[in-house]
Amino acid sequence: MGRILVGTCSWTDPALAESGWYPPDARSAEERLRHYASRFPLVEVDATYYALPSGRNSLLWVERTPPGFVFDVKAFSLLTRHPTRATALPAAMRPHTGRPTVYADDLPPGAVDEVWERFLGALRPLHEAGRLGSVLLQFPPWFRPGPQAREYLLECRRRCAPYRVGVEFRNGAWLEEGARREGTLDFLRSHGLPLVCADTVQGQAASVPPVAAASSGRLSVVRFHGRSPAWSGGDRTERFRHRCTEGELAEWVPRIRSLAGDAAEVHVLFNNCCGDAAPSAAARMSALLGLAARTGSA
Numbered sequence: 001m002g003r004i005l006v007g008t009c010s011w012t013d014p015a016l017a018e019s020g021w022y023p024p025d026a027r028s029a030e031e032r033l034r035h036y037a038s039r040f041p042l043v044e045v046d047a048t049y050y051a052l053p054s055g056r057n058s059l060l061w062v063e064r065t066p067p068g069f070v071f072d073v074k075a076f077s078l079l080t081r082h083p084t085r086a087t088a089l090p091a092a093m094r095p096h097t098g099r100p101t102v103y104a105d106d107l108p109p110g111a112v113d114e115v116w117e118r119f120l121g122a123l124r125p126l127h128e129a130g131r132l133g134s135v136l137l138q139f140p141p142w143f144r145p146g147p148q149a150r151e152y153l154l155e156c157r158r159r160c161a162p163y164r165v166g167v168e169f170r171n172g173a174w175l176e177e178g179a180r181r182e183g184t185l186d187f188l189r190s191h192g193l194p195l196v197c198a199d200t201v202q203g204q205a206a207s208v209p210p211v212a213a214a215s216s217g218r219l220s221v222v223r224f225h226g227r228s229p230a231w232s233g234g235d236r237t238e239r240f241r242h243r244c245t246e247g248e249l250a251e252w253v254p255r256i257r258s259l260a261g262d263a264a265e266v267h268v269l270f271n272n273c274c275g276d277a278a279p280s281a282a283a284r285m286s287a288l289l290g291l292a293a294r295t296g297s298a
Contacts, residue, residue, distance in 0.1 A: 226272030
């Protein structure tokens with residue numbers, strides 16, 4: 001049976017800080033991370049989607065967490081075909097498009113290579129300390145199945161090596177029941193690419209079927225986004241305003257255990273980051289899975 005780690009997709013979210021989940025004396029970033037790491041063994045860093053990370057922060061994260069604590073890191077938006085704020089790029093790389101957001105195709109190939117190098121290089125301290133769980137490659141709804149998309153998945157895998165990656169689709173066509181789903185899973189398995197299993201509200205533009213399949217023997221990832229009806233619209237707060245019910249969590253318990261039977265490690269992450277909904281759900285899922293509670297200080 002593989003190791004199961006449960007955590008949330010942020011420890012810095014303002015709504016979490018304001019919810020009362022942190023003790024009153026945990027005011028600084030360091031104190032909050034230390035407190036979080038005393039409760040959970042895993043966290044996802046989502047700030048790296050919006051801005052390139054720094055090696056200094058990676059070193060600080062290692063220093064502020066106990067041995068064995070794991071960070072999954074979300075890939076910078078430009079690298080997963082998302083629009084990216086031009087100001088998030090180093091000044092020398094910003095294209096003269098006049099638009100506030102840019103895509104990788106707006107940059108010369110050499111600049112894209114440098115973005116990859118900066119992103120991956122900043123994660124090296126985590127990797128060298130044995131704390132980097134995986135790089136989350138979350139693709140947008142317009143990333144549809146096809147030869148070019150599959151080639152890009154392989155390119156991402158090559159670039160990220162030796163780091164582990166996880167592949168999350170936001171276009172349900174990849175996992176349509178039947179031949180399309182089997183083709184996707186066969187492709188991922190043949191290249192050792194872990195599928196990120198997603199729990200979301202169904203029937204919306206960015207919805208994908210809640211497929212629980214281990215496509216790599218090394219790692220499997222499950223991300224709970226919450227089942228808010230505003231998932232594909234509204235502001236960020238409304239999209240993630242959801243508290244997982246006992247039934248929603250319970251239906252995933254046998255699926256997660258099955259994944260752990262096929263993969264050496266399973267990461268279970270809660271992205272319903274509104275108030276304390278994510279850590280509350282993570283704590284309850286840990287209990288349902290029979291995982292030992294963490295109550296000590298980091």
